[in-house]
Amino acid sequence: MSKRELYFISGSPPCWTVMLALEVKGWNYRPRRLDNSKREQNTSAFLTVNPRGQVPVLIDSDLTVCETTAILCYLDTETPTPPLFGGRPAETALIWQTIAECNDYLQGPIGEISRPLFRGKGVDFKDQIADAAAKVRGELGLLEVRLSSTPWIAGDALSAADLVVYPTVDAVDARCRARGRGNAQLFGIPAGPVFSQSRRMKRAHQNLAGVRQRLSPALEMKGLRRPAGTRPCPG
Numbered sequence: 001m002s003k004r005e006l007y008f009i010s011g012s013p014p015c016w017t018v019m020l021a022l023e024v025k026g027w028n029y030r031p032r033r034l035d036n037s038k039r040e041q042n043t044s045a046f047l048t049v050n051p052r053g054q055v056p057v058l059i060d061s062d063l064t065v066c067e068t069t070a071i072l073c074y075l076d077t078e079t080p081t082p083p084l085f086g087g088r089p090a091e092t093a094l095i096w097q098t099i100a101e102c103n104d105y106l107q108g109p110i111g112e113i114s115r116p117l118f119r120g121k122g123v124d125f126k127d128q129i130a131d132a133a134a135k136v137r138g139e140l141g142l143l144e145v146r147l148s149s150t151p152w153i154a155g156d157a158l159s160a161a162d163l164v165v166y167p168t169v170d171a172v173d174a175r176c177r178a179r180g181r182g183n184a185q186l187f188g189i190p191a192g193p194v195f196s197q198s199r200r201m202k203r204a205h206q207n208l209a210g211v212r213q214r215l216s217p218a219l220e221m222k223g224l225r226r227p228a229g230t231r232p233c234p235g
């Protein structure tokens with residue numbers, strides 16, 4: 001049996017993406033949690049694993065894979081079923097398009113919202129947050145249109161697109177809830193789950209929440225749930 005390990009920071013959306021993918025593919029692995037509050041990702045020991053000091057990092061025997069999408073591709077190639085990148089060319093294209101759009105247009109504005117909220121500086125960054133919230137609402141609107149014809153974000157089945165988009169959106173939702181409804185409403189972000197702003201988004205969210213629920217005992221064992229007193233990744 002090969003040595004399989006995942007370095008992660010609790011509360012990190014990209015790590016959550018990879019953990020979901022590992023569970024979907026049924027891989028057993030040793031979780032290696034780095035404590036962000038102690039900046040364990042910057043220790044010399046970890047910098048030999050990833051010189052960028054970033055997680056997630058997957059170890060499979062003597063192979064080290066950094067970068068979320070590279071890890072997803074590796075998992076999918078090693079264990080093709082269930083497929084994360086579709087079967088037909090059109091499905092594969094839509095999945096990659098969705099991942100690229102999430103990385104290029106959604107992650108940035110979500111970071112501009114979640115970073116100040118995480119630091120309790122929401123009011124100081126009110127204008128930045130309002131601008132970013134408008135962009136996030138626009139992107140969610142496009143996903144909403146997509147979901148008017150398919151049960152999952154990029155087609156009829158769970159795919160890498162869902163595993164990337166869901167933790168990204170969930171991160172800002174969790175931050176808003178943690179900081180109070182007033183804050184979220186002030187910035188024009190729907191209070192409560194972002195996905196629940198419409199029936200279709202709610203359904204997609206529930207699809208993934210179902211996956212999350214089925215997998216949660218395994219994920220909790222792997223330390224996904226943040227121990228009291230630790231800080232989540234600022235994202």
Ligand SMILES: N[C@@H](CCC(=O)N[C@@H](CS)C(=O)NCC(=O)O)C(=O)O
Nearest residue numbers: 012014053054055056067068233235
């Ligand atoms: N491009 C990387 C980004 C990963 C990333 O943003 N990782 C964050 C976790 S939220 C991290 O390692 N932060 C620690 C740091 O930069 O000190 C990927 O897609 O895997």
